Amino acid sequence: MSRSNKQIIYVNTPSPAIDPSLSMGTFGLRTTSIPEHIPDDKVLVRVHYLSLDPAMRQWLTAKRSFSVGSNLRDRFKVGEWVIAYSGWQEYAILGAKEVQKVVVPEGCRPMDAMTVLGMTGLTAYFGMLHVGAVKPGDTVIVSGAAGATGSVAGQIAKIKGAKRVVGLAGSADKCEFLKNELGFDAAINYKDSDWKKQLKDVTPEYIDVFFDNVGGEILDACLARAARNARFAICGAISQYNAAQPRGPANYMMVISQRVTMKGFIVFDFAKEYPTALRDLGKWLAEGKIKRKEHIIKGGLEAAPQGLPSPKLGT
Structure with missing residues (x-):
């Protein structure tokens, strides 16, 4: 029996502000099915957290934006943490270039891959x-x-x-x-x-x-x-x-x-220098020189649109 997968999709252009309603607003909710068979060159990812960033607001209307398979069975194991451009959905089937295993430095935690180390x-x-x-x-x-x-x-x-x-x-x-x-x-x-x-x-x-x-x-x-x-x-x-x-x-x-x-x-622009930056950031985080504070929006996937700037939300 196939599993269901809820997705938030982009349906209406902001005019000019985002409407977070999922009935007549900027986004809509749909449910799809996860295939029974996952190809060898893909990996099935369950989405636990979404990073909701102000830049995403610009992606919705920008005329020019900055947003831009091999066998994966041996590269990922069940239960490992990854970070990915998954879209707003509960599950995602992704290729090799779309998913990255999370390496947690000593003194840090997986969530840091979406914040200080992200x-x-x-x-x-x-x-x-x-x-x-x-x-x-x-x-x-x-x-x-x-x-x-x-x-x-x-x-x-x-x-x-x-x-x-x-x-x-x-x-x-x-x-x-x-x-x-x-x-x-x-x-x-x-x-x-x-x-x-x-x-x-x-x-x-x-x-x-x-x-x-x-x-x-x-x-x-x-x-x-x-x-x-x-x-x-x-x-x-x-x-x-x-x-x-x-x-x-x-x-x-x-x-x-x-x-x-x-x-x-x-x-x-600085992708080639990520390793050096991540070493510095991980070190500062572990030493307590950088402190972090996450803001988590409750309500599951349906609450995702509330994380973007909207006059209706007072942001």
């Missing part, structure tokens, strides 16, 4: 060290700092000797988390009416490195505080993903006057 941690690593080129004594600002990528980026800046690391987040609780648990020097709630004044107060020597996950008004405010030869690592623009007409930076002339380098990047 795409979000690698994005933070390369964005902060290669694009932002953080160095001792720098003042560093991270937007979206309480998120999976921003939280690691700020901690890497501290590890590398930044003089001051400041996070921007959307609630008082998140700001306390950044300061008290992750070791940020300061945190600003961008929903405060005086957040721009707070930003000025905590950057008396201006901003050397800005790791941006948000864009919009926050990017503009940080451009106004840019130091000479500042490096702006543009990782994301979550404030603009649901906008009908995305807003670009108005303070772009600061790029000229302060000789600012503003560079967008994608983690896949």
Whole structure:
């Protein structure tokens, strides 16, 4: 008797925001069957967790995106943990290039392969060290700092000797988390009416490195505080993903006057350097220099759309 497999599929283009409803929204729910026979060049994977990342929102409407068999019987054993581009479903039948066995460093755990030792941690690593080129004594600002990528980026800046690391987040609780648990020097709630004044107060020597996950008004405010030869690592623009007409930076002339380098990047650009990055991240994680905190959305597969930015969810 074949087993059933629930899947979340993309059915309607956001207009411009995501509707997380599975009845008349952006996504739909369908049930398929898992074949009785799995070919020798495929492996059947049961999906335990899905990583829900802001970048997925852009994939839904981007005109140009960055998203891109051999015998497997001896390569994988029942019960082993793997990470894969499985799609939103309970089970997936995948080929050799679509699945990767999880190697858990000492002191770490399988879930880390989706967080600090996964795409979000690698994005933070390369964005902060290669694009932002953080160095001792720098003042560093991270937007979206309480998120999976921003939280690691700020901690890497501290590890590398930044003089001051400041996070921007959307609630008082998140700001306390950044300061008290992750070791940020300061945190600003961008929903405060005086957040721009707070930003000025905590950057008396201006901003050397800005790791941006948000864009919009926050990017503009940080451009106004840019130091000479500042490096702006543009990782994301979550404030603009649901906008009908995305807003670009108005303070772009600061790029000229302060000789600012503003560079967008994608983690896949650094694929050849993943082994070195994972060794560093695993070591820092095991030593307690990087702390992690997962946010798990309850409700099974059907709850997956709630993990993406949506005005209906207040994100």
